[in-house]
Amino acid sequence: MDLIQILVNGLSVGAVYGLFALGYTLVFSVLGVINFAHGAVFTLGAYFTYLLIGGAIGANGLMAGFQLPFALPFWGALPLAGLGAALVALLVERVAFRPLRRRRADPLLALITSLGAGVILVNLIQLLVGAESYAIPTSVLGGLPASFPLLGARVRTVQALLLGVAVLLLALLSLWLEGSRNGRGLQAVAEDPETAQLLGIDSTAMVRLAFGLSGFLAGVAGGLVGLSVSIAGPYFGIGYGLKGLAVLVLGGLGSVPGAVLGGLIVGLAEAFVPADWSGYKDAVSYGFLFLVLLLRPRGLLGRPLPTKV
Amino acid sequence: MDAALLEQMLLGALLALSVYLPLRCGQLSLATPGFYAVGGYVAALLSTRVAAFAGSGATSPLWALVAEMVLGGILAGLIALAIGGPVLQLRGIYLAIATIALVEILRVLNLNLPFTGGAMGIFAIPQPFEQADGYVLFTLVLLALACWLCQRLEVLRLGRAMAAIRDDELAAASVGIDTPRTKLIAFVASAVLAGVTGALAAHFLNAWNARAGSFDASITTLAFVVFGGSRYWLGPVLGGLVLTALPELLRPVGDLRLILFGSVILLGPLFFPQGLVTAERLRGLGALLGRAPQAP
Structure with a gap:
């Protein structure tokens, strides 16, 4: 495989990791906790996309044979799936985070409650649509070719799409965070809620906003990955969720550009792992993470860690 | 009750104690399943590749089991000792994520190293006991020993130093407690306990693979402690016993089983933020039994 191909593969996978970590980072910046249900929301985004483009549910699960009476083009389905995922993320906030905040409980408990919410979601998916894998056909992209040549390499259109959407969303998010009233409000809450x-x-509204946005990003990422490599089953978000966690720390907890940079670095590093060692690919991000934590605990673009006196 | 389920519950309680030890010192380490997997591989490899450990009769010798548990504990402890120094400088969620990373790195190694049997793992691990009852008795002794040691911590200088670090690390350091050393001891003790438990579990389960130490297990074992209560050793033991039994007891509800399990994990911390075992409830129990317990 030549260099361009490796770069493209790495960047497109890295874009997904980045989108994933962005969702974690938004919630972390306002609440200081990790939302372990994030992977399940990502998974739901993929299933929503599949349903909205008119895909039919297989023979297993309570929804066997179900199909929406309409089929949207991918461009319509993806943002709608993102919105659906955002609603689910809001629900997760409502049941797993807000009661703890209201009682001023140990934030550590949110790790457990959000994981509980994730377990419920994943198993609900399994109950409803079964454990089989679903593929989103690339024909949903309409007239676009499946791949195109770039500097002597063949680039799958889906890969370019992943990268393009990730960059677009990051740019929009940054503009919104800096330029809008709500965006600045969110930053203020991240800085100091009281x-x-x-x-x-209204910090409660800002927390809800952060969850909604993170759910939207996860849902869109899920739909794109579903298109790129198919939906491998209800558990397929978990692996991405863990990588996203590594990326989150690598880039710096709470840093938006850090999340994207971290994602691209991990994606590229994985793409450069030789085929003979592919079994060890999954350890690359965690090895990186370990090194970064030990050498620079605040992450690449994170702010200095507070030292309590 | 089914002896096999009881054994699983006891193993769950041991793992919960392994998570509790660093937490007693204020350190949220999720590395327990990683060390558990390491201990299990030590036992699985020794008892299937070394003739003396496998024995010649119907059951493998008991001394071999004990030796494997000791070796599994030592190896896990050595890994913890090697990484503990730098890792324990991290705090809070950073430490938690670093330990998740450690578990994942160990899992990938277990999956890919040339001698760990790949994704299939290691099969036909010989049995030191003919029936599950033997395991239950043996594990009960081990659990009692672990509980006794944890109870001793309540009065020992080491245990009080750990509690002081949990309450305020800077204040603890300022009164002369060697905080890095105390945290390291708690971390290594946690690893040793997880390694010993893994060696025992590998025999009981008869097969061992990389799934033994996964992220899911990290959170499940943490749930044991949070559910039971992290202030006193009885909490994690209770949490480990109950939450291990729950998915099995819920088996009759079929597909809803894991959804209900998730609901319990979700709702438990909301209704019992301190866990089931709290200082007040312990005192209440003590008054009921007519004597004051040594609760924190």
Whole structure:
């Protein structure tokens, strides 16, 4: 495989990791906790996309044979799936995070409650649509060719799409965070929830906003991965979820550009693992993570860790 | 009750204690399943590749089991010792994520190393006991020993140093507690306990593969402690016993089983934020039994 091909493969996988880590980072920045249900929301996004393009459910599960009476083009299905995932993320916030916040409980508990929510979601998917894998046919892209040549390499259109959408979403998110009232409110809550509250910012609404956005990003990423490599079953988000965690720390907890940079680095590093060693590919991101944590615990673009006195 | 289920519950309680030990010192380590897997591989490899450990009769010798548990514990402890120094400088969620990474690295190694049997793992691990009852008795002794040691911690200087670090690390350091050393001891003790448990579990389960130490297991074992209560050793033991039994007891509800299990994990912390075993409930129990327990 030549260099361009490796780069393209690495960047497109890295874009997914980046989108994933962005979702974690948004929630982490306002609440200081990791949402372990994020992988399940990603998975749901993929299934929503599959249903919205008119895909039929297989023979297993309670929804066997179900098919929507309409079929949307991929461009319509993807944002709608993102919205569906955002609603689920809001629901997760409502049941797994807000009660803890209201009781001022140990934030550590949110690791457990969000994982509980994730377990429920994943098994609900399995109950409803079965454990089989579903593929989103690349024909949904309409007239676009399956691949195109670039500098002597063949690039799958899906890969370019993944990268393009990730960059677009990152740019929009950055503009929104810096330029809009809500975006700045979100940053204020991330900085210091109590001061933000005193300044008249509704921190509960900002938390909800962060969850909604993170769910949307996860849902879109899920739909794109579903298109790129098919939906391998209800558990397929978990592997990405763990990689996203590594990426999150690599880039710096709470840093938006860090999440994307971390994603691209991990994606590229994995793409450069030789085929003979492919079994060890999954350890690359965690090895990186380990090194970064030990050498620079705040991550590549993170802010200095607070030191309590 | 079914002896096999009881044995699983006891193993769950041991793993919960392994998560509890660093947490007693304020350190959220999720590395337990990684060390558990390492201990299991030590036992699986020795008892299937070394003739003396496999024995010649219907059952493998008991001394071999004990030796494997010791060796599994030692190897896990050595790994913890090697990485503990730098890793334990991390705090809170950073430490948790680093230990998740450690578990994943160990899992990938277990999956790919030339001698661990790949994805299939290692089969036909010889049995030191003819029936599950033997395992239950043996594990009960081990659990009692672990509980006794944890109870001793309540009065020992080491245990009090651990509690001081949990409550305020800087304050603990300022009164002369060697915080890095204390944290390292807790981390290594946790690893040794997980390694010993893994060696025992590999025999009981008869087969061992890389799935023994996964991210799911990290969170499940943490749930044991959170559910039971992390302030006193009785909490994790109770949490381990109950949450291990739950998915099995829920088997009759079929497909809804894991959904219900997820609901319990979701709702448990909401209704019992301190866990089932709290200082007040312990005192209440003590008054009921007519004597004051040594609760924190």
